[in-house]
Amino acid sequence: MSNAVRADLLGPLLKRVSRSFYLxxxxxxxxxxxPVGLAYLLARAADTxxxxxxxxxxxRLSLLLALRAAVRGDRGEDTMHAIARVADEVAGQxxxxxxxxxxxxLGAAxxxxxxxDAADRAAVVDIVATLTTGMEFDLRTFPSEDSGDVAALSDVSELDRYTYLVAGCVGEFWTKMTCAHLPRTFDEPQETVVARxxxxxxxxxxxxxxxxCSKDLRIGRCYLPTALLERHGLTPxxxxxxxxxxxxxxxxxELMATALAHYRAAADYTFSIPRSSIRLRLACLWPILIGLETLRLLAANDAWLDPEKISKVRRNDVYRLVAGSTAAACFDGVLRAWMERMIRDIEARLARPSSAVLA
Incomplete structure (x- = not known):
């Protein structure tokens, strides 16, 4: 692999396909x-x-499984033929x-x-295998997008397992990579930080x-568990x-309360990173603040299941959150108070009757 090809793959191409995650x-x-960048590229390709x-x-499932096999080291004729077919069949669409x-x-990746090295390669293989397991679950669980049918997860435990497969495992990977490459980052036991x-x-x-949710429903995917919907007299x-x-x-x-509890654990994770590790702190602060801002918009959205009224953070607000957190990156008290204000505002909006919520 030439240095130029590798640099382009992990530089300009990564930047163009990773959008906000590139920050x-x-x-x-x-x-x-x-290693984190390459894991992202392989997972993004699998997701596509x-x-x-x-x-x-x-x-799609056949090609996805072939990519997982190739990432795991299978370079057999059938697997590599399938990887070549990805370029022909999927890229063309x-x-x-x-x-x-x-x-x-994909061949270059x-x-x-x-x-x-062996440790980084094993970590990337593991995270891509887990993420593709979540994608496999989607393809095996939900109907074809144009079928007109809707299928749902069964219960909250299945939703929790799914969120691990498609994102919780990324937090685990991220933490293990930090411990491997920056071993003095965390004072607490690794298992404690990994759990956060x-x-x-x-x-x-x-x-x-x-x-x-609104867009997923219209392609037949309901991630809101049936058991939870039934408690409130609803069906998918x-x-x-x-x-x-x-x-x-x-x-x-109910589900936002679960999310907010997770965000508090994410805040604890971030504040366990030394103030001197500003880059690592910012890499954690930005998704937390953007995520909380998204929840604030959701809590204020009376039409949250209308696909024309998606609660999306505006670009200018992303820049505001990035600038503010960068300036305050070393001030734990300021940052924690900021996050708690956002969480309390979300909780207050959720406590109001739907008709009283202000956009």
Whole structure:
């Protein structure tokens, strides 16, 4: 693998496909940047395979499993033929040029993975295997996007397991990479910090699930558990009705309470990072603040199940959160008070009757 190809893969291409996550990657300490960046690229490629609706789910699953096998080191003829087919079948269906290029660069990404030392390679293999297990769950659990059917997770424990597979494991990976490359970062036992890291990832994923619920429902995916819906007299299909946002608000309140508890663990995780490790702190602070701002918008959104009214943080607000947290990165009291104010504001909005919530 030439240095130029590797630099382009982990530089310009990574920046173009990672969007807001690149802010986090850019401030990571140098020893962590390449393995975390490559793990992101491989996971993003896998996610694109799993989400390309113009290809039937069974075929997407076959290609996804082939990518997992290749990441694990299987370079057999069948596996590598399947990787080549990704470039032909999936890349050709992408409207965005950078997504297409990423899929066409899988061979280069696998070559870079082979250049990592054994510990980093094993960590990347493990996280990609876990993330693709979550994607496999989606493809096996939910109907085809154009079927008109809706399927749901069964209960809260299944939702919790799912949030681990698709995001909690990232917090675990992140923490283990930190401990490996920056071994004096945490004073507490690794298992304690890893547990908080898992909850950090779950907080972000639960936020994404609630934010994107309306769009997911319209492609047949309901991540709100059936058991929870039934307690409030609802079914997955009922969430598509015009009055669903108000009827399902108790479900939103309950799941947001879970998310906020996870965010408090994420805050504890962040404050366990020494103030001298500013880059690592910022890499944690930004997703927490953006996630809490998303929940604040959700709590204020009377039409949260309307796909035309998604609670999305505006670009200018992202810049405001980034600038403010950068200035306060070394001041634990200021940061903790800021997060607690955001959490209390969210809780206050959730406590109001739906008709009284102000946007």
């Amino acid at each position: 986090t990657l850019a401030v990571l300490p140098a020893p962590m940047r390449d 395979i799993a989400d390309t609706s113009l290809i039937e789910p069974a075929r 992408q409207a965005l040029p950078d997504e297409k290029r990423l899929l066409e660069s 696998l070559a870079v993975l082979g250049e990592f 890291g898992v909850r950090f990832g779950k907080a972000l994923q639960l936020t994404n699930i609630l934010r994107d 299909a009922a969430l598509l009705a015009s009055d669903a946002s108000s009827r399902a608000r108790p479900v939103l309140v």
